[in-house]
């Protein structure tokens with residue numbers, strides 16, 4: 001039993017690290033999109049400048065979400081190392097296997113996630 005549990009964890013760690021790398025790669029690729037919009041009004045009309053600002057805001061929002069997800073993944077990896085993984089951070093109950101398979105980085109059991117309103121996914 002310890003073996004299969006170890007194997008399951010190993011697979012989850014792999015998935016978490018893959019996602020982590022993907023997020024980092026995406027983040028590196030979007031740095032340019034987040035650079036300040038240039039104040040060159042001779043070349044850009046008011047509308048295109050607003051477009052640029054809006055695009056920048058969206059890029060920043062995307063980057064913020066990625067950062068949150070990265071933090072969640074890092075926290076999950078730390079919990080795996082500490083042996084605390086798989087238990088709800090809020091109520092201490094073990095998190096369902098299927099839920100972990102679906103989102104290995106989730107820190108909450110399905111009940112707490114629903115209560116917190118942050119986990120409509122199951």
Ligand SMILES: [Zn+2]
Pocket residue numbers: 088089090091092093108109110111112113
């Ligand atoms: Zn819980």
